[in-house]
Amino acid sequence: MNRYCGIDWAEGHHDIAIVDQDGTLVSKKRITDDPAGFATLTQLLTEAGDTAENPIPVAIETPRGLMVTAIRATGRPVYAINPMAVARYRERHSVARAKSDHADAMTLANILRVDARMHRQIPADSELAQAIAVLARAQQDAVWRRTKAINELRSLLREYHPMSLATFADNSATSLAKPEVRAVLAIASTPAAAMKLTATRVCTALRRAGRQRGIIELAADIVERLRHPGLRQPELVEKAMGRQCLALLATLNAACSGADDLEQAAAEEFRHHPDYSIITSFPDLADLTGARVLAEIGDDRTRFADARALKAYAGTAPVTRASGRTISITFRRIKIDRLAAVGWVRGFSALSHPGPAREHYLHPAASRHLVNKMLGQLHYCLQNREPFDSIKAFGQAPAHTPEPAAA
Numbered sequence: 001m002n003r004y005c006g007i008d009w010a011e012g013h014h015d016i017a018i019v020d021q022d023g024t025l026v027s028k029k030r031i032t033d034d035p036a037g038f039a040t041l042t043q044l045l046t047e048a049g050d051t052a053e054n055p056i057p058v059a060i061e062t063p064r065g066l067m068v069t070a071i072r073a074t075g076r077p078v079y080a081i082n083p084m085a086v087a088r089y090r091e092r093h094s095v096a097r098a099k100s101d102h103a104d105a106m107t108l109a110n111i112l113r114v115d116a117r118m119h120r121q122i123p124a125d126s127e128l129a130q131a132i133a134v135l136a137r138a139q140q141d142a143v144w145r146r147t148k149a150i151n152e153l154r155s156l157l158r159e160y161h162p163m164s165l166a167t168f169a170d171n172s173a174t175s176l177a178k179p180e181v182r183a184v185l186a187i188a189s190t191p192a193a194a195m196k197l198t199a200t201r202v203c204t205a206l207r208r209a210g211r212q213r214g215i216i217e218l219a220a221d222i223v224e225r226l227r228h229p230g231l232r233q234p235e236l237v238e239k240a241m242g243r244q245c246l247a248l249l250a251t252l253n254a255a256c257s258g259a260d261d262l263e264q265a266a267a268e269e270f271r272h273h274p275d276y277s278i279i280t281s282f283p284d285l286a287d288l289t290g291a292r293v294l295a296e297i298g299d300d301r302t303r304f305a306d307a308r309a310l311k312a313y314a315g316t317a318p319v320t321r322a323s324g325r326t327i328s329i330t331f332r333r334i335k336i337d338r339l340a341a342v343g344w345v346r347g348f349s350a351l352s353h354p355g356p357a358r359e360h361y362l363h364p365a366a367s368r369h370l371v372n373k374m375l376g377q378l379h380y381c382l383q384n385r386e387p388f389d390s391i392k393a394f395g396q397a398p399a400h401t402p403e404p405a406a407a
Contacts, residue, residue, distance in 0.1 A: 003048045004116075006108030007041075007060040007067075008101045014067060016041060017105035018048045018056070019113060028102060038070050050076075059108040061086060063122050078122045081111055123300035132269050133295035139262035140292060140338060146255035150176050153248045160233045160241040161191055167225040177256055183209035184222060186249060190242035192235075194226035266291045275299055281387035282378065283355060284346040293378070296339040301383060307376040314339045316372035331368065347371040356394035 002021040007014050012033055018026040026048050031037035050056040055076040060068060063080035072078050090099070090107050111119070125133075153176055157165050168181045175181055183205040188194040202219035211218070232238060267287035270276055279290040297303070297310065304310040311317035315335020321328045347367040350357035357370060377393045380386075 003050070003056045004109045004112040005045060005048075005056050005058045006105040006110070006112070007058060008104040008108065009060050009062050009065070009067070010101070013037075014041075015101040015105040016044060017102060017109050018044060019106065019109045021113065023110055023113060025106065028105070030101075033067060038067065041071075042074070045076075057112050057116065059112045059119075061108070068122070072122065079112060079116070079119050080122050081108060081119060086111070120303070123298045123303040125298040125300050128269065128273055129294060129299040132266060132273065132291055133298075135262055135266035135269060136288075136291040136295035137338065139259060139266050139288070140341070142255055142259035142262055146177060146252065146259050149248060149252040149255050153245065153252055156241065156245055156248060160238055161189075161194075161245070163191065163194065163226055163228055163230050164188065166228075167222055176252070179209035179256075180206050180211050180218075182249060182253060182256070186246065188226055189245045189249070190238050191230070191232055192238065193242070197223055197226060199223050263288055270294065273299070275382060278381050278385065278387055279378070281381070282346075282374070283353075283388070283390075284349045284357075284374070289342050289345060292338065292342040296336055296342075304379065307379040310379045311372050311375050314343055314371075314375055316340070316343060316368055316375060343371040343375070346374060350374070356390045359394070 003026060004019055006017045006019075008017075010033075013030055014033060014037065015028070015030050017028045020026055027044050029040065029044060031040045045056050048056060052075070055074075057077045057079060058071055059079045059081050061081055061083050062068065063078075068078060068080075086104065086107055089111055090103070091097075093107075154165065164185060168175050168178075168185075176185075184202055187201055187205055188197050199216070199219045202222050203215050206215050206219060233241065270287055270291035273294065275294060276290070279285050279294060280287070282290075285293060297313075304313065308317065312332065313336060315332045317332060318329050319332050321330070344367065347370050350370060357374070373393075377388065381388055
């Protein structure tokens, strides 16, 4: 096909530009983001020579949205071009930093005309994989929101109610997310309220939060700790901070509930996917982490040409920079943060438990190398439809010869 289409995406409208193989503008138009606009786009492409056998490729700066979904449903190849790359292409033709929506659409079309082989089409993931991606990413966002709410609440409690943190510390700064802690904190949001707290009220709160064992002993311990004397804010200031604490607690409750519900939904959908048994055959991938991995790599097996492409995409492969006599090998800064996050979870999990991964890499500094190796193993298993085999992955574990007993 000797025609190329560029779409400068916006919220309410889109600018279309279609060029030929020489870069000459064939047609242009601004369309709306609705069915009428999509019909206009389809008509422009048809008039430019688009056919089912030879569809015109489309370049756009986002892989999401209803317009992108509608275009992909027609079978046309769609390329999502990074906006930073588009900005660099624009500077090839002008250094005056002039910019317009039509010029951006022209730039996108010319990117495909000149360098289509250097860019990837949006992967053709199945509908189930796309649904898993929505749920897994939403669950990870909810976890990040939960962490943010915990940090905000903890910072506030340190300002006026430090005994609550000491009571619920449990050697972890994240214990505020536990249902029992949130239930007790709701009835003891200030030191004054904590001083009036009774063991009976605490027992009721613990049962409401789902606690079933050791309630009486735990309630007595909580009451004793909360009544420990400490420094206090002025009465009105303390009361105001207590109201702020309840507001942050409501945000934390919503974040915890959302994270739990989305985790269950993502895991349930993931269990229906054909790759579920292969991904979860890895000892460091369970329902949630496996769903997160599938959400980022998809199930279009033509997306990555080899394991090296997947490693670079995940950000675990190092980057070599060579200029003259200077050569440096550094970690990759540009990466998919969500895939990198679950990768580090996998790495630390493998290094923290006995097994071939820990025997292969005996020091935590090798975690990036370990994650990089495990991504290659995952790529191989998915391509060949084989479950994980630790012998194939890491080789035969060396036999440990017992040391002779001291004389």
